[in-house]
Amino acid sequence: MFLLAHLSGDPALLMASPDAKPEDIEALRVLLGLKKPLHVQFWLFISKAVQGDFGTSIRWGKPCLEVWLTRFPNTLLLGGAAITFTLLIGIPTGILSAVRAGGWFDNFGKAFALAGQSMPVFWVGIMLMLLFSVILRWLPTSGMGSWQHLLMPAFTLGWYFTAAITRLSRSAMLDILDSEYIKMARIKGVPEILVILKHGFRNAMIPVVTLAALNIVTLLNGTVITETVFNWPGIGRLIVDSIFARDYPMVQTCVLVSSALFIFTNLIVDILYAYIDPRIKYQ
Amino acid sequence: MLNFQPDKEAKETIQVLDRFRLIKMRRVIRGIPWIPVAILFLFLFCGIFGSYITPNDPMKTNLKAAKTPPFWQKGGSTKYLLGTDSFGRDILSRIIKGAAISLQVGFAVVVFAGALGAMIALLSGYLGGWVDAVLMRITDMFLSMPYLMIAIALAAVLGPSKHNIILIMAILGWAGYARVLRGEVLRIKGADFIKLAIVARAGKARIMLRHIFPNIVNTLVVLATLQLGIVIIMESSLSFLGLGVPPPEPAWGSMVADGRIMMFTAWWISTWPGIAILLVVLSCNLLGDWLRVRLDPKFRQL
Numbered sequence: 001m002f003l004l005a006h007l008s009g010d011p012a013l014l015m016a017s018p019d020a021k022p023e024d025i026e027a028l029r030v031l032l033g034l035k036k037p038l039h040v041q042f043w044l045f046i047s048k049a050v051q052g053d054f055g056t057s058i059r060w061g062k063p064c065l066e067v068w069l070t071r072f073p074n075t076l077l078l079g080g081a082a083i084t085f086t087l088l089i090g091i092p093t094g095i096l097s098a099v100r101a102g103g104w105f106d107n108f109g110k111a112f113a114l115a116g117q118s119m120p121v122f123w124v125g126i127m128l129m130l131l132f133s134v135i136l137r138w139l140p141t142s143g144m145g146s147w148q149h150l151l152m153p154a155f156t157l158g159w160y161f162t163a164a165i166t167r168l169s170r171s172a173m174l175d176i177l178d179s180e181y182i183k184m185a186r187i188k189g190v191p192e193i194l195v196i197l198k199h200g201f202r203n204a205m206i207p208v209v210t211l212a213a214l215n216i217v218t219l220l221n222g223t224v225i226t227e228t229v230f231n232w233p234g235i236g237r238l239i240v241d242s243i244f245a246r247d248y249p250m251v252q253t254c255v256l257v258s259s260a261l262f263i264f265t266n267l268i269v270d271i272l273y274a275y276i277d278p279r280i281k282y283q
Numbered sequence: 284m285l286n287f288q289p290d291k292e293a294k295e296t297i298q299v300l301d302r303f304r305l306i307k308m309r310r311v312i313r314g315i316p317w318i319p320v321a322i323l324f325l326f327l328f329c330g331i332f333g334s335y336i337t338p339n340d341p342m343k344t345n346l347k348a349a350k351t352p353p354f355w356q357k358g359g360s361t362k363y364l365l366g367t368d369s370f371g372r373d374i375l376s377r378i379i380k381g382a383a384i385s386l387q388v389g390f391a392v393v394v395f396a397g398a399l400g401a402m403i404a405l406l407s408g409y410l411g412g413w414v415d416a417v418l419m420r421i422t423d424m425f426l427s428m429p430y431l432m433i434a435i436a437l438a439a440v441l442g443p444s445k446h447n448i449i450l451i452m453a454i455l456g457w458a459g460y461a462r463v464l465r466g467e468v469l470r471i472k473g474a475d476f477i478k479l480a481i482v483a484r485a486g487k488a489r490i491m492l493r494h495i496f497p498n499i500v501n502t503l504v505v506l507a508t509l510q511l512g513i514v515i516i517m518e519s520s521l522s523f524l525g526l527g528v529p530p531p532e533p534a535w536g537s538m539v540a541d542g543r544i545m546m547f548t549a550w551w552i553s554t555w556p557g558i559a560i561l562l563v564v565l566s567c568n569l570l571g572d573w574l575r576v577r578l579d580p581k582f583r584q585l
Contacts, residue, residue, distance in 0.1 A: 118516075119557070126539060224432055229543070262427070
């Protein structure tokens with residue numbers, strides 16, 4: 001990552017104004033430490049990164065980590081809203097599909113999930129904007145502010161995830177409804193709605209919740225696109241903006257910190273997984 | 284007197300077998316999802332012969348005809364069936380031309396990533412031991428990375444070009460194959476015919492390539508078909524961000540991006556390329572699901 005970043009062009013040339021004298025550019029290179037040999041730069045970068053110093057953003061003139069931290073809450077808010085959306089739509093849809101398996105609702109849900117997974121996220125976002133902002137004029141197109149600003153980006157970000165959750169809760173519910181204790185409950189004369197909500201739902205949610213947790217990190221991938229489409233000031237857009245500004249310390253920081261976060265969350269969820277579902281035992 | 288006519292018996296048996304084969308063939312043919320296959324062939328045709336069948340030059344700008352709506356809307360003309368973009372370029376022609384880019388990138392990535400993934404799965408699954416441990420940890424690492432973020436960063440650094448996009452996505456895309464195919468290899472490894480091959484002193488490379496590989500091809504094909512859709516979406520995402528195939532070339536993703544700012548005045552610029560992506564990817568997914576059920580009964584539960 002570090003080495004590749006250096007191949008993308010000379011940041012000193014980019015930072016200096018077009019009419020800067022050659023000696024000014026040279027001075028800037030010395031200031032940024034670009035004159036030292038590559039392996040020395042790399043070592044400096046790694047040793048500082050471990051201490052929490054990721055260098056200074058070329059474009060913002062502030063420490064990279066600081067810029068990252070100011071943007072992170074926005075991404076977190078967007079991600080949280082997306083997950084809420086996903087669970088609110090996905091789980092009921094999945095359960096209804098399972099209860100009436102093979103019915104029109106089930107088929108409709110299946111078709112919708114399949115079509116949904118075949119659409120690129122950015123296009124979904126733009127089509128939503130077209131519908132709700134341009135034609136219906138209900139919601140603002142982009143930016144951040146009121147809760148109305150949050151609706152479309154969150155829905156877009158949760159788009160793929162919703163299909164996955166729907167399929168998962170459908171198959172989990174189908175498995176449960178087929179089990180002995182559900183038959184037992186029915187024989188006892190428990191009303192069907194209680195059978196589904198009390199006996200079925202609770203047990204079906206175990207795999208859904210755990211797998212939802214496992215998949216939360218994949219949302220991070222979607223933020224780059226979603227935030228760009230909706231001009232949401234989060235980490236995803238920070239990366240894209242920094243790339244075009246050739247602000248390579250910032251790109252490095254974003255990718256490194258976000259990847260670390262991603263892998264760390266994966267690890268935590270993996271460990272928690274065993275606690276949430278006691279049937280799973282790691283050797 | 285024996286009334287036994289071996290030739291006749293055999294002939295009848297063959298006839299019966301033929302009839303069975305015919306019935307089976309018919310069932311397979313009837314089962315093929317024709318609509319997705321037709322859509323894929325249509326786009327494939329566009330991709331190969333794109334330059335010959337476009338109604339207008341996809342690169343030619345015509346500012347006088349900029350933002351012409353589709354032909355059924357007021358102000359639209361049948362010269363530009365789906366309308367034109369902000370530079371007056373014909374959208375239909377650009378979609379036809381753009382099919383080549385999406386499909387080239389898609390097929391190339393699937394072939395490279397599939398080959399790499401299959402190779403790693405064979406080595407890892409068959410050799411076992413420390414090779415397996417090392418290769419699988421690397422696979423885990425690749426699987427747990429935020430691939431889109433890394434693809435974006437790499438694309439920015441290497442510079443946007445078709446070859447770089449293919450390279451990046453192939454490097455990031457093999458891990459899924461390796462994980463699934465390794466399981467297959469482990470299952471096949473225990474089979475009797477492998478033991479017989481070992482007894483017959485077949486070399487390790489020979490066993491992997493001649494005895495195990497043909498048995499994982501089915502799964503490989505299913506995975507590849509399903510990945511084709513994902514790769515096309517990823518390619519268009521990169522183009523959308525301006526990190527895919529560079530601008531004058533009509534990539535579907537960058538066409539959607541072109542229309543984003545013009546949304547209030549020209550809805551068609553973003554809409555059509557997105558529908559093209561949707562059709563291709565949906566077809567891949569449907570075909571992949573069908574192949575999965577056909578070729579691999581084990582997956583039917585999934």
